[in-house]
Amino acid sequence: MNPVVIAVAITGSVPRKKDNPAVPTTVAEQIESTHQAFEAGATLVHIHVRNDDESPSSDPDKFAAVQEGVRKHCPGMIVQFSTGGRGRDPSARGLSLVHKPDMASLSTGSVNFPSIVYENHATLVTDLAGTMHKNGIRPEIEIFDLSHIHGAKRLIEEGLMDAHPHVQFVMGVKNAMPADEHLLDILLAETKRVIPGATWTAAGIGREQARVMGWALARGADAVRTGLEDNIRVTKDRLAASNAELVSLAAEMVTRNNRKVATPAEARAALHLKPVA
Ligand code: ZN
Numbered sequence: 118m119n120p121v122v123i124a125v126a127i128t129g130s131v132p133r134k135k136d137n138p139a140v141p142t143t144v145a146e147q148i149e150s151t152h153q154a155f156e157a158g159a160t161l162v163h164i165h166v167r168n169d170d171e172s173p174s175s176d177p178d179k180f181a182a183v184q185e186g187v188r189k190h191c192p193g194m195i196v197q198f199s200t201g202g203r204g205r206d207p208s209a210r211g212l213s214l215v216h217k218p219d220m221a222s223l224s225t226g227s228v229n230f231p232s233i234v235y236e237n238h239a240t241l242v243t244d245l246a247g248t249m250h251k252n253g254i255r256p257e258i259e260i261f262d263l264s265h266i267h268g269a270k271r272l273i274e275e276g277l278m279d280a281h282p283h284v285q286f287v288m289g290v291k292n293a294m295p296a297d298e299h300l301l302d303i304l305l306a307e308t309k310r311v312i313p314g315a316t317w318t319a320a321g322i323g324r325e326q327a328r329v330m331g332w333a334l335a336r337g338a339d340a341v342r343t344g345l346e347d348n349i350r351v352t353k354d355r356l357a358a359s360n361a362e363l364v365s366l367a368a369e370m371v372t373r374n375n376r377k378v379a380t381p382a383e384a385r386a387a388l389h390l391k392p393v394a
Contacts, residue, residue: 120379121371122195122340122387124161124318125154127360129346130173130203137349137356142167144179148186153361154344155191158368160384161340162187163222163257165199175209181216193381193393195219197257200245203233207241214248219390220255220283221245225268228261229292235261242268246277255390257283258315260304261293270311280314281389285342289325296325298332305336316340316388322347330367334374339387343367 127150132140141150144166151162166179184196197220200210214221223245224237249256256278258269272278286304289296301319308315318340321329326348330341343363351357351366368378385392 118337118376119339119387120377120383121334121338122161122318122379122384123159123364123367123371124163124197124340124342124344125151125159125360125364126163126320126342126344126346127151127154128165128167129344130165130199130201130205132345132349133171137345139357139359140345140349141360142171144182144186147183148190150360151183151187151194152190153359154364155194157361157364158378159360159364160193160379160381161195161197161220161388162191163197163199163342163344163346164218165201165346173204175205175212177213177216180213180218184216184218193385195381195384195388195390197221200224201259202235202237203230207236207238210241211245211248214245214252214254217252218254219385220257220388221249222259222285223249223256224259224261224265225272226262226265228290231291242272243275243277246272250277255281255283255388257285260284260286260308261290263304263307266304266308266311269315273312280312282312282315283340283388284308284312284315284317286317286319287322288319288329289322296321296329301329301332301336318342320347324348324350324353327366327370330370331374334371334376341367341371
């Protein structure tokens with residue numbers, strides 16, 4: 118079967134150091150944490166950046182600095198910027214895309230989150246997709262609801278995306294989709310029906326991380342996702358020591374499922390990205 122890309126979401130916009138001191142929030146910490154995760158088998162890094170007070174930032178210079186460090190220390194690793202909305206001004210969410218990361222996350226619709234409405238107006242979705250298309254950035258479509266699959270299909274029909282987006286089903290966010298194996302089958306079947314050229318992965322949030330990963334691996338997923346953005350614990354009673362520890366656990370699970378962890382070159386080929394020159 119195809120090798121498995123391990124994606125590491127190192128920071129996110131929610132966890133703070135008071136929740137887990139290992140959450141990297143400065144540019145230097147993010148590069149170091151990514152490097153350790155890369156050594157442990159991660160081949161894709163999903164990046165949010167933070168202000169000095171740990172609140173979410175959209176500063177394109179910070180994104181560029183993390184990307185530069187990752188490219189220097191982690192040869193071939195896929196760099197993915199978040200355009201996610203929590204705590205960010207909508208008009209600033211795409212500013213980092215001028216720095217042409219390999220990939221960027223793209224939400225194609227709105228949904229309820231634990232304490233906010235995660236708002237993605239159709240105009241914003243179109244704008245972000247157009248900017249990614251213009252800059253040669255492959256989108257990772259964040260699927261928080263079934264309708265978001267059809268949102269991605271519309272972007273392909275409108276010529277704002279090619280036929281091979283990477284699709285991520287996000288399960289276990291309170292007030293959005295629960296982590297349910299049957300639901301994953303429905304989402305996957307619908308994606309294969311309407312976006313047959315898509316690659317896919319699934320992310321389980323919090324204590325659902327390992328369970329969702331197991332379901333994805335059993336169904337031939339192109340990638341799995343781990344990292345402190347989604348989950349700060351290894352067990353109920355123990356915080357993860359680092360992003361690298363979570364990546365090591367993911368790599369073990371890949372092997373247990375008789376799959377192989379992708380190399381950077383294999384990861385790029387799997388997700389329709391150019392090899393590194
Ligand atoms: Zn994110």
